[in-house]
Structures are given as C-alpha cells and as structure tokens.
Amino acid sequence: MLNINLQYNWEAFYADYQVSISPGMTTLLGGSGEGKSTLLHLLGGFLEGRGELFFNDGSLLALPAYERPISTLFQSDNLFPQLTVWQNVAIGLSPSLSLSVEQREKVDWALEKTQLGDKKTRFPQALSGGQAQRVAIARALVRKKPILLLDEPFSALDPALREEMLYLVNDVTQEFGLTTLLVSHLPHEASLVGGRVILVEGGRVVAHEPASVLAQEKPHPLFSNYLGMSSRSV
Ligand SMILES: Nc1ncnc2c1ncn2[C@@H]1O[C@H](COP(=O)(O)OP(=O)(O)OP(=O)(O)O)[C@@H](O)[C@H]1O
Numbered sequence: 004m005l006n007i008n009l010q011y012n013w014e015a016f017y018a019d020y021q022v023s024i025s026p027g028m029t030t031l032l033g034g035s036g037e038g039k040s041t042l043l044h045l046l047g048g049f050l051e052g053r054g055e056l057f058f059n060d061g062s063l064l065a066l067p068a069y070e071r072p073i074s075t076l077f078q079s080d081n082l083f084p085q086l087t088v089w090q091n092v093a094i095g096l097s098p099s100l101s102l103s104v105e106q107r108e109k110v111d112w113a114l115e116k117t118q119l120g121d122k123k124t125r126f127p128q129a130l131s132g133g134q135a136q137r138v139a140i141a142r143a144l145v146r147k148k149p150i151l152l153l154d155e156p157f158s159a160l161d162p163a164l165r166e167e168m169l170y171l172v173n174d175v176t177q178e179f180g181l182t183t184l185l186v187s188h189l190p191h192e193a194s195l196v197g198g199r200v201i202l203v204e205g206g207r208v209v210a211h212e213p214a215s216v217l218a219q220e221k222p223h224p225l226f227s228n229y230l231g232m233s234s235r236s237v
Pocket residue numbers: 013014015016033034035036037038039040041042
C-alpha cells in the first residue's frame with residue numbers, strides 16, 4: 004500500500020494530496036494544470052514535498068529519487084542513439100554497461116517480455132515509435148522496482164500502438180504485483196486498463212474509485228463533471 008500525504012507549493016499553486024493506493028493499475032485523470040504531474044514528481048522524488056509518504060510501512064520521503072523503490076517512464080524519456088536496443092536496456096542496470104551474467108539474463112528477459120528479442124542489435128533510429136517506447140518499458144522493467152510511474156509516456160503514439168502499450172503495462176503490473184500510476188488525458192484509457200481511477204483537481208485528490216465508474220450510467224458526480232456530462236442527462 005502506498006500511503007500519500009504530501010504538500011507542495013508552486014508559486015501560485017498549492018497542492019495537497021491525500022490518498023492510499025493499492026497494488027494494481029491506477030489511472031490519474033484531471034484537466035490540464037490540475038496537478039497530476041506534480042503528484043508523480045513528488046512520488047518519484049524529483050520535487051521535494053512536505054508531509055508523509057509510506058510504502059508498505061517504510062517511509063520514502065527522505066530517500067533521494069534513485070533510492071526509492073520506483074521506476075518512472077515519462078514522455079520525454081529518450082533512448083541513447085549511439086547505443087543498441089540491448090545496451091539501452093542494460094544501462095538501466097549499470098551505467099558503465101558492465102553486467103553480471105544474472106543482469107544480462109535480466110536484460111534478455113525484459114526484451115522478450117516486450118517482444119523486442121529480435122531487435123537487440125538495432126539502433127534507436129531504426130525503430131518505430133512503439134518499438135522505441137517498448138525499449139523504455141523494458142529498461143523500467145529490468146530495474147524491478149515495485150512502483151511504476153507513467154506520465155503520459157504513450158501520448159505521441161497512434162491509438163492502436165497506445166492500446167498495445169497500455170495492455171503491456173497492465174500485464175506486467177498484474178504479473179509482478181506492481182503499484183502502477185498512469186497519468187492520462189483520456190478516460191477511455193482508464194477503462195481499458197481497469198483497476199482504479201483518481202481524479203485530481205486543484206492540486207487535490209477529489210475522487211478515488213474503481214475504473215468501472217467511468218462506464219456507469221451515473222458515474223460519480225465529480226467524474227461526470229470532468230467527463231463533461233451532467234449526471235441527470237445520462
Ligand atoms: N515549473 C513550474 N513553475 C511554477 N508553477 C508550476 C510549475 N509546474 C507546474 N506549476 C503549477 O502547478 C500546476 C499543476 O501542474 P501539473 O504539471 O502538475 O498539472 P497537470 O495536471 O499534470 O497538467 P497537464 O495535464 O497539462 O500536464 C500548474 O497549474 C501550474 O500552476
């Protein structure tokens with residue numbers, strides 16, 4: 004369980020997040036500028052928040068980003084053009100690329116998992132957008148951290164590829180019992196991956212429900228508002 008009680012002040016924006024998140028998929032929805040990315044950056048340790056942050060009773064707040072049990076995948080995650088696919092994944096385990104036998108096996112396993120086994124020796128410029136994103140997922144996977152944060156990593160992909168990536172993320176989340184938080188602008192993505200949805204408004208968590216509420220005739224009133232429909236007209 005990830006227990007969040009975090010505050011952060013931007014110049015003209017006060018964020019105060021209070022929520023407990025169970026293992027599995029959780030999608031963060033909310034309008035632009037409402038505070039979704041700020042929450043992910045606080046969790047990842049890229050912003051220094053006040054308050055408390057516990058994962059399975061261990062406090063994370065004092066830990067720097069690289070010591071937190073967290074992998075992140077952001078839209079701007081780029082691959083190193085001078086490294087092959089295999090090396091781009093391996094660098095997630097060792098910046099010097101000197102890997103033990105066990106670590107090498109892990110890289111091969113992550114590449115199989117992301118269906119890149121036959122692309123190991125390719126360079127990023129010879130990959131499609133979806134293949135490049137799968138390399139970034141493979142790199143997050145080899146780290147085997149129990150929390151995975153995704154800040155719209157697939158928004159540049161076409162809808163079919165985006166769906167494929169979401170299914171992959173969902174699969175690895177279930178298989179390894181991860182606690183995965185996905186920021187999205189698209190409510191149907193939350194329905195696609197299932198799990199739970201969080202609505203962020205004005206720097207706060209204003210609703211936390213099963214993703215199935217989005218498909219209900221009368222969703223939670225706050226979600227109705229966000230979805231742009233009046234709960235009376237559905
Ligand atoms: N670098 C910054 N400097 C000052 N204020 C910031 C900065 N980044 C974010 N903010 C403030 O924090 C608020 C929340 O930003 P955040 O990026 O968390 O929103 P978001 O919900 O992820 O938006 P989007 O969906 O557009 O990415 C913004 O409205 C803005 O006022």
